[in-house]
Amino acid sequence: MCVEVEENTACKNVKIFKEGRKLEKRESLWEAYLRRGFSRRNFLKGCVALTSLMGLSTDMLSKVVEAAETKPLPVVIWIHGHECTGCDESFIRSAAPLASDVVLTSIALEYDHLLSAACGEPFEAHLDETIQKYYGNYILAVEGAVSTKDNGVYCMSGGHTFTHLLQKAAKGAAAIIAYGSCSAYGGIQAAKPNPTGSSGIEHFVGGKTVIKVPGCPPIPEVMTGVVMHVALFGTVPPLDGDGRPKQFYGNRIHDTCYRRPFFDAGMFAENYDDAGSKAGWCLYKLGCRGPETYNSCGNIRWYQGMSYPIQSGAACIGCSNSNFWDEGPFSTRLPAYGKLGDVDKIGAGLAAATGIGVVGHAIASVIQRNNRENLLEEHEE
Amino acid sequence: MKAEKDVKRKEYYLFSPFLRIFHWIMASQIVILFVTGLLITKPMDANSTEPTFTLMSMDLVRDIHFLAAFIFTASLILRIYGFIVNKGDRLFPRVWEGHFYSETVEVALHYMLLKPHHAPFLRNPLARMSYAGLYAMVAVEILTGFAMYFMNSPFTTGGKLFGWVNTILGSEMMTHYVHHYVAWLIIVFALGHLYMVIRAEFMEGESEVSSMFSGKKILAHTPKDANELE
Numbered sequence: 001m002c003v004e005v006e007e008n009t010a011c012k013n014v015k016i017f018k019e020g021r022k023l024e025k026r027e028s029l030w031e032a033y034l035r036r037g038f039s040r041r042n043f044l045k046g047c048v049a050l051t052s053l054m055g056l057s058t059d060m061l062s063k064v065v066e067a068a069e070t071k072p073l074p075v076v077i078w079i080h081g082h083e084c085t086g087c088d089e090s091f092i093r094s095a096a097p098l099a100s101d102v103v104l105t106s107i108a109l110e111y112d113h114l115l116s117a118a119c120g121e122p123f124e125a126h127l128d129e130t131i132q133k134y135y136g137n138y139i140l141a142v143e144g145a146v147s148t149k150d151n152g153v154y155c156m157s158g159g160h161t162f163t164h165l166l167q168k169a170a171k172g173a174a175a176i177i178a179y180g181s182c183s184a185y186g187g188i189q190a191a192k193p194n195p196t197g198s199s200g201i202e203h204f205v206g207g208k209t210v211i212k213v214p215g216c217p218p219i220p221e222v223m224t225g226v227v228m229h230v231a232l233f234g235t236v237p238p239l240d241g242d243g244r245p246k247q248f249y250g251n252r253i254h255d256t257c258y259r260r261p262f263f264d265a266g267m268f269a270e271n272y273d274d275a276g277s278k279a280g281w282c283l284y285k286l287g288c289r290g291p292e293t294y295n296s297c298g299n300i301r302w303y304q305g306m307s308y309p310i311q312s313g314a315a316c317i318g319c320s321n322s323n324f325w326d327e328g329p330f331s332t333r334l335p336a337y338g339k340l341g342d343v344d345k346i347g348a349g350l351a352a353a354t355g356i357g358v359v360g361h362a363i364a365s366v367i368q369r370n371n372r373e374n375l376l377e378e379h380e381e
Numbered sequence: 382m383k384a385e386k387d388v389k390r391k392e393y394y395l396f397s398p399f400l401r402i403f404h405w406i407m408a409s410q411i412v413i414l415f416v417t418g419l420l421i422t423k424p425m426d427a428n429s430t431e432p433t434f435t436l437m438s439m440d441l442v443r444d445i446h447f448l449a450a451f452i453f454t455a456s457l458i459l460r461i462y463g464f465i466v467n468k469g470d471r472l473f474p475r476v477w478e479g480h481f482y483s484e485t486v487e488v489a490l491h492y493m494l495l496k497p498h499h500a501p502f503l504r505n506p507l508a509r510m511s512y513a514g515l516y517a518m519v520a521v522e523i524l525t526g527f528a529m530y531f532m533n534s535p536f537t538t539g540g541k542l543f544g545w546v547n548t549i550l551g552s553e554m555m556t557h558y559v560h561h562y563v564a565w566l567i568i569v570f571a572l573g574h575l576y577m578v579i580r581a582e583f584m585e586g587e588s589e590v591s592s593m594f595s596g597k598k599i600l601a602h603t604p605k606d607a608n609e610l611e
């Protein structure tokens with residue numbers, strides 16, 4: 001199944017990078033390729049890969065090439081909050097485009113908590129410099145949630161809370177990308193009882209649009225695809241109502257899953273070691289969250305299309321969903337309440353109790369009426 | 382006591398055919414929706430049979446659920462139309478009238494067997510509250526149901542019309558939970574409702590059950606809310 005993306009939205013959108021301000025000359029992607037001695041053929045191949053990755057149709061290729069030839073590489077500031085940095089682990093495994101290509105040639109990554117070699121005061125000073133120099137023109141990539149409890153002391157770097165850093169960096173950002181379920185929705189640390197008050201970044205960026213790229217972690221190619229879209233076209237990709245790029249989050253796993261025919265036929269694995277599981281049947285009864293999860297696992301898959309959790313035999317846990325961490329257990333469709341069991345058990349119990357209650361009430365009503373009539377008759381006599 | 386035949390009775394025309402047809406569509410479709418709904422959450426075990434030859438494929442169960450859902454939702458038009466054209470098809474309990482509350486308490490006390498009887502009504506205020514409650518639950522089922530249904534293509538009109546339900550509930554899984562939990566509440570209502578209807582017929586001399594077929598109640602007493610029909 002394919003996502004419908006309005007094909008020319010990429011060009012129609014208002015440009016987000018401020019023009020007018022004279023910046024120092026920065027390379028375009030083509031110039032970067034030239035400097036590294038790559039052939040034109042190589043460059044065009046790269047553009048084809050990018051085009052399809054961004055979910056655009058092939059007639060957009062000329063636009064992509066044009067952008068790659070002329071657009072200066074965008075400056076990216078990449079900051080990390082309340083998280084495990086697993087998203088970075090995913091990002092550096094991007095194959096098309098190679099993460100190294102993105103970092104080294106396609107974007108100018110000026111500041112990154114995790115990938116930068118520099119550290120200490122000069123590093124922090126460099127951040128301030130970058131923000132000033134490219135004010136209104138850089139892309140802000142955010143990984144990790146905001147910690148809101150106790151003035152944000154649970155997540156600090158460089159002597160400041162992450163909230164402070166985020167607000168500072170967001171002010172001058174041309175576009176903000178929230179990488180991972182943490183920065184989109186709060187993440188694992190936001191699970192009940194959420195001791196650190198972890199929350200998504202949306203409400204801490206001064207009302208700017210946040211491009212949400214949820215997932216725990218997001219698919220590598222999705223991460224690079226989104227930043228490349230912003231970089232090349234200077235526009236926010238088409239987003240759904242929740243702020244997620246349509247081309248990657250427009251379908252449920254369930255509606256793109258290759259095991260779907262087994263679901264429709266009613267062929268379910270009951271256990272992870274039964275015949276159905278070995279035969280590759282649907283994992284619905286093992287708690288699969290594919291039916292309510294929006295992600296590209298079913299079509300792009302992971303690690304150069306090698307596999308994805310369901311293909312490897314594990315039920316989807318809905319890692320790109322806004323509240324997946326509190327919707328356990330992952331192994332069943334319905335939560336259970338201790339000895340009471342799940343709602344089907346409780347409901348059946350409730351129905352049985354209602355039945356018994358009804359019979360009891362009926363008997364009592366009859367007795368009451370008979371008493372009343374006896375009284376009345378006595379009265380009449 | 383006088384023989385049943387000798388009692389003088391008056392006919393009250395209450396339910397329009399639209400409401401009656403709607404009621405029976407609703408009752409039948411809710412049973413279908415409930416059974417197929419539970420089967421969707423916990424599909425029958427196909428391991429022991431050759432799935433190709435089973436009739437109860439997941440696809441079929443879901444299609445039956447969706448068909449019943451469409452019929453049910455469409456039939457609500459009958460209810461609304463009846464409400465517009467017929468005074469007897471009252472939709473809302475008259476909570477804006479002061480006597481409503483004392484009457485509700487009286488009926489409740491009687492049902493708790495603490496009072497020997499309550500004043501007669503065409504439809505007593507407690508029952509009318511329970512129907513309003515049922516319609517609220519039905520609204521939840523329809524909203525959550527279509528929210529799940531249409532999100533296989535979120536950017537179509539249907540997705541845009543109902544997608545906000547998932548946003549409000551926080552996640553689409555929560556939509557499933559709510560849909561499922563409320564389904565059980567509806568069944569509990571139905572059980573109680575069935576009992577109360579039959580009870581009213583036999584215990585209180587209301588011609589209750591037949592009224593949902595004929596639209597009329599033929600009563601020996603004068604109900605308190607008879608004026609609402611005028």
Ligand code: HEM
Binds near residue numbers: 408409411412571589
């Ligand atoms: C799933 C099952 C059922 C549901 C959800 C249901 C729901 C309702 C609702 C909402 C009303 C109020 C109608 C209105 O004025 O808007 C009603 C009335 C009524 N229902 Fe049902 N019903 C169900 C099954 C039945 C059955 C099986 C019977 C037959 C024995 C029945 C008999 C009646 C009668 C007689 C009334 C009129 C009550 C009155 O006079 O106030 N219902 N029902």
Ligand code: HEM
Binds near residue numbers: 417421454522527
């Ligand atoms: C009184 C009415 C209804 C009842 C009692 C009912 C009951 C149920 C139940 C128990 C489930 C299983 C929930 C789960 O755990 O996933 C379900 C699923 C569902 N129902 Fe309903 N339902 C009703 C009305 C509707 C309506 C009006 C629609 C609208 C199309 C609808 C659409 C769905 C959908 C899309 C699913 C999920 C199917 C899936 O996950 O494959 N339902 N229903």
Ligand code: SF4
Binds near residue numbers: 253254259281
């Ligand atoms: S394995 Fe999961 S996503 Fe795939 S068809 Fe089954 S329920 Fe749907």
Ligand code: SF4
Binds near residue numbers: 215
């Ligand atoms: S299959 Fe589900 S849980 Fe696994 S990575 Fe994809 S969205 Fe996350």
